[in-house]
Amino acid sequence: MPVLIILVAAVGIAILGVGYYLVFGVGSVSEQGLRKNFEASLDKKLLETAKKSAGSVQEVLLAVPADIEQVCFFSHDAEFDQYSSLKLDGVAENLKSSNGVLFQGDKIYPLQLSSLEVQKNPECIKARNGKITMRLESTGSKAVVKPIDEKDAAIDCTTVYYSGDPNYKLDIVFLADGYSGEKFADDVNRYVLNAFLATEPFKGNIGKLNFYRVDKEAALGCTTDAYIICDEFLVQQHAINCPHDYIIVLHNRNKAVDIAKPLRSSSLGNVAYVNTADDEFVAIHEFAHIFGKLADEYIDDDFYAGFDAKGSPNCDDNKCRKWVSVAGAGCFPGCTTSSFFRSVDTSIMRDYSRSQQFGPVNEEVLEGGIEVYG
Amino acid sequence: MRLGAILIFTAMLALLSGAAEEKVYVVLLHYDSEGFTVREVQVKDGYAPDRKMQQGSLKAELISEQSKVIYGFNFEVPLLLFTDTAQGGKMKGSVIKLNETDFVLVVPFHEKASLRIQDGETSYVTPLSPESLTRRLVRMGLWLAAGGVLFIGYMFVRKRFNEEEPPNTGRQENPYQMPPGQY
Numbered sequence: 001m002p003v004l005i006i007l008v009a010a011v012g013i014a015i016l017g018v019g020y021y022l023v024f025g026v027g028s029v030s031e032q033g034l035r036k037n038f039e040a041s042l043d044k045k046l047l048e049t050a051k052k053s054a055g056s057v058q059e060v061l062l063a064v065p066a067d068i069e070q071v072c073f074f075s076h077d078a079e080f081d082q083y084s085s086l087k088l089d090g091v092a093e094n095l096k097s098s099n100g101v102l103f104q105g106d107k108i109y110p111l112q113l114s115s116l117e118v119q120k121n122p123e124c125i126k127a128r129n130g131k132i133t134m135r136l137e138s139t140g141s142k143a144v145v146k147p148i149d150e151k152d153a154a155i156d157c158t159t160v161y162y163s164g165d166p167n168y169k170l171d172i173v174f175l176a177d178g179y180s181g182e183k184f185a186d187d188v189n190r191y192v193l194n195a196f197l198a199t200e201p202f203k204g205n206i207g208k209l210n211f212y213r214v215d216k217e218a219a220l221g222c223t224t225d226a227y228i229i230c231d232e233f234l235v236q237q238h239a240i241n242c243p244h245d246y247i248i249v250l251h252n253r254n255k256a257v258d259i260a261k262p263l264r265s266s267s268l269g270n271v272a273y274v275n276t277a278d279d280e281f282v283a284i285h286e287f288a289h290i291f292g293k294l295a296d297e298y299i300d301d302d303f304y305a306g307f308d309a310k311g312s313p314n315c316d317d318n319k320c321r322k323w324v325s326v327a328g329a330g331c332f333p334g335c336t337t338s339s340f341f342r343s344v345d346t347s348i349m350r351d352y353s354r355s356q357q358f359g360p361v362n363e364e365v366l367e368g369g370i371e372v373y374g
Numbered sequence: 375m376r377l378g379a380i381l382i383f384t385a386m387l388a389l390l391s392g393a394a395e396e397k398v399y400v401v402l403l404h405y406d407s408e409g410f411t412v413r414e415v416q417v418k419d420g421y422a423p424d425r426k427m428q429q430g431s432l433k434a435e436l437i438s439e440q441s442k443v444i445y446g447f448n449f450e451v452p453l454l455l456f457t458d459t460a461q462g463g464k465m466k467g468s469v470i471k472l473n474e475t476d477f478v479l480v481v482p483f484h485e486k487a488s489l490r491i492q493d494g495e496t497s498y499v500t501p502l503s504p505e506s507l508t509r510r511l512v513r514m515g516l517w518l519a520a521g522g523v524l525f526i527g528y529m530f531v532r533k534r535f536n537e538e539e540p541p542n543t544g545r546q547e548n549p550y551q552m553p554p555g556q557y
């Protein structure tokens with residue numbers, strides 16, 4: 001009988017303990033207090049800064065509960081970048097009377113802050129070890145909030161070029177491998193401007209394309225023995241930070257190093273792995289492999305034994321029937337292997353120093369793909 | 375009063391936790407001559423490709439608990455790895471034809487969905503929802519509780535059974551023991 005009583009008591013205590021934790025533990029007094037303190041203190045600091053002359057700056061460090069992940073500030077009056085923060089997507093518009101929010105796992109705690117202004121909308125800042133550091137800058141009437149260190153900025157996805165709703169557009173996301181600092185953003189701009197926006201059919205269909213980049217650092221498990229290839233599982237888990245149909249991984253490589261030890265770019269599935277020491281057109285070439293299923297138009301019989309042109313819209317037998325109706329297309333020997341034929345003498349799929357165009361057949365194939373997008 | 379406060383607090387928590395995030399399954403698959411196997415499944419916040427380009431002869435479908443197709447698309451296993459370099463603008467490289475590969479499908483999240491891959495006549499079905507830690511703990515707790523109840527029941531029955539047995543004389547006869555004095 002005593003055993004029974006002890007067991008019943010133990011089970012009862014355990015149930016009561018779990019129940020108490022579930023009801024009271026989540027919103028414990030100390031956590032609520034810390035959150036309220038954070039809101040009140042920040043509101044006061046914003047007001048102080050706003051009263052100072054324009055350009056005045058102060059750095060603040062405020063405590064938050066240890067499991068707060070980030071704070072986001074936003075404005076309902078300015079244009080909102082809905083892809084910048086996965087957590088904030090769909091949340092900010094429902095919080096009409098708030099202009100900030102604390103994130104704690106799946107829970108959100110809205111903030112109401114006077115005198116707040118944002119330059120980036122939203123501006124999200126990571127919490128580290130139970131504290132958040134911010135730079136407040138006065139505009140003369142309001143205070144702009146920014147992270148002190150860019151590494152503290154909690155941005156999931158940065159929109160590089162936006163033409164419309166990603167549900168209807170061709171979305172291309174750039175990921176970084178081997179970068180530090182600002183260079184990645186510059187490189188992405190270079191690839192978008194000098195390659196995609198300079199080459200047909202992408203140039204003429206720019207209204208159907210969105211470009212994004214993920215600035216957050218992440219190990220992608222890349223190897224660079226003879227060509228770049230990364231762990232696709234890690235790549236895809238990183239790419240989901242942005243809307244995407246296709247992924248371009250930029251591998252940061254010094255040109256001098258590349259001359260000494262050339263490294264090939266590559267493509268597999270919906271991912272292109274690009275060596276940045278190469279010209280931007282190599283990225284376009286790789287993208288044509290994954291997007292248009294275009295084969296190489298240069299010849300290397302040693303490597304391509306067993307190649308079958310059936311699956312490649314830009315290689316055919318000596319009759320070139322695949323593109324017989326395409327104006328300006330010819331029939332030139334050599335397409336991946338010497339047994340097959342291509343439609344133009346040269347193109348980006350063969351030698352971009354002689355032609356920085358795809359040629360009519362390849363353009364038609366790529367355009368057919370882009371047309372699927374609104 | 376106390377109960378009312380708890381109810382209001384619980385309702386507020388439920389409201390606050392309703393963040394409208396998109397979730398996706400990131401499914402790592404292996405393909406070889408034997409067919410497809412699922413290596414790992416992750417559920418994450420994020421975006422899945424819209425798959426407007428339906429390329430490939432294979433079909434992937436998300437199947438609901440009620441066996442309804444809730445999402446589907448065509449795809450192909452990525453078996454051609456193009457590798458390219460440029461020397462003065464002239465492209466050079468090779469294509470590597472893979473016989474087996476690991477590849478990833480990112481699909482929208484649906485609670486308790488299964489993934490069906492249709493390869494001609496053959497289909498492969500695998501459940502995607504990884505059992506959450508909470509659910510596992512609850513299940514483990516239930517098993518422990520059930521075990522505890524059974525144990526208590528057993529103890530109770532055994533005690534009652536012992537009580538109904540004839541009183542023990544305190545001495546057991548050992549048939550193999552020789553009576554004293556017979557050595």
